[in-house]
Amino acid sequence: MSDRPAVEGHSSPLYAIILGFIFPLSLGALLSDWRYSFTYEIQWLNFADWLVAGSLVGGGLALAWTLVANTVRGRWRHRPSSLAALLLVIFFVIQFINALTHSKDAYATMPAGLILSIIATLLALAAAWLGLRSSTKGVAQ
């Protein structure tokens, strides 16, 4: 143990990968929604629909990991802050509503889909940022 490099406070690469889903996928959905909203090219909406769904899969896994790390005591190398966990919860709820909105047909998705994608992208950015920041909360032991 003693010859291990000092990684205390750094997140696991796997956690970073999982948490890394939400921002690019949400941003992709946002850009696709934006294109659809004025070109009416339906393929953009198909892309957005899947990207929202994908961000929910990544977001769900990241949320589960974060909640476990925040509630289960133990030797966590990295424990995301409760604020990060809270942001992830809000992101998940908003993006879930966004997924339902995107399941409507054609322009029935607009403008709510675009607005929700903007909010979800900002939340994803903040949640991922905070989630990956070094935190001193979990390193004592």
Next chain:
Amino acid sequence: MTFRVLPLLLAGASMAACGSDPSPDQYGPNPQLPEIQRGLFPSMKISKPTGWGDDKPMVPAGFKVDAIATDLKIPRQTLLLPNGDILVAEGKAKAAPPLRPKDFIGGIIKKQGVTSVKGGDRLTILRDSDGDGIYEARGVFADRLNAPYGLAFVNGAIYVANQDSVVRFAYQDGQTAASGPPVKITDLPSVINHHWTKAMTASADGRFLFVGIGSNSNITERGMMAEQDRAVVWQIDTQTGMQKVYASGLRNPSALATQPFTGTIWAAVNERDELGPNLVPDYITSVRPGAFYGWPYAYWGRNADPRVRPQKPEKVAATVRPDYSIGSHRAPLGLAFSVPALGAPFADGVFVGEHGSWNRNGVVGYRVSFVPFRGGRPAGNPIDFLSGFLKDGKARGRPVGVTVDPRGAVIVADDLSNTVWRVTRTATPPAAPPAR
């Protein structure tokens, strides 16, 4: 995917609690059209299948119903041949490939409301040699077809509308099996084939076939490129196979019939979903040559559908109103004109096979209704002709094609219980109706 199944289940539970949708009178030429309404969850109410047991559908007084063929492979439409034999088109097209997350979920849910039998892709022939109403002989007239649906007998030949083509079988009176593979008359639009059924009828003189080609989406969610040659009725020359668009903007013209005496082509049309429990009314209409009936830009006349972009105000303005609303989400898949031999009050009018709803909490349809006519036009509200398909919230059958035997019988294909029903009079009809 569970993240989307769960809310649907929750929605289903909450729906059960709120009871049925209001059901305003939506019959006739001027149905009440409520405001568009669509929550976060689409209404999906599927009636799970169950068997008939020893039970049968209900018929009006003075009629009886018998199952003349069971254990078929998804019977859809039937055709009466000159010698009284009945041809049954059996089959089912492969579902259009899922495009969006929604398609996976919706596909799984809708599958619960249909038979698990594999489509036969064939024509079964039924014969009652001694006229006692029992169809004792049964055989396969032709197989290896491609989801056959529309049927027509003209010019001494049998025409079959597969999901991708119209073909012709030569026919000799009394023949029980095709003498060879059919001749192709023309290809039909079949890319994606979201609405795959190809309903068919023939002009009174036998010169033309009319084929209904449904849209490739609910409301353009596969893009307008996918809607080339869709949501139209084609007129096809039986001799040359040349075709032209006879009428357009008919979302899914899933049943066609030729009116006796006038020769007018009538269509039963399935209108769009996800605008609320009482939008958009399904309808029957005489098909005016060259007319545009609205899909996708407008519904029931000049009511623009806000989901379609780019919008086309000129198309909305050009939209023709259909003749007669049968109510929203009923899914009419059968249409047949009556004959005087069926007696009053069923002597003059059309029978409509209502397959039944999914996009509505209060289930509607699941019956064969009768719309009375006077002077060649609908006159009065639909009445039940064959009902009792639902029992305790479960579906025992789902009516599709309806065929009238001029000797005084109504033949109904049921694609859930895989049965063909035949309704006949138990007594001689009362006095003949007054001449029109």
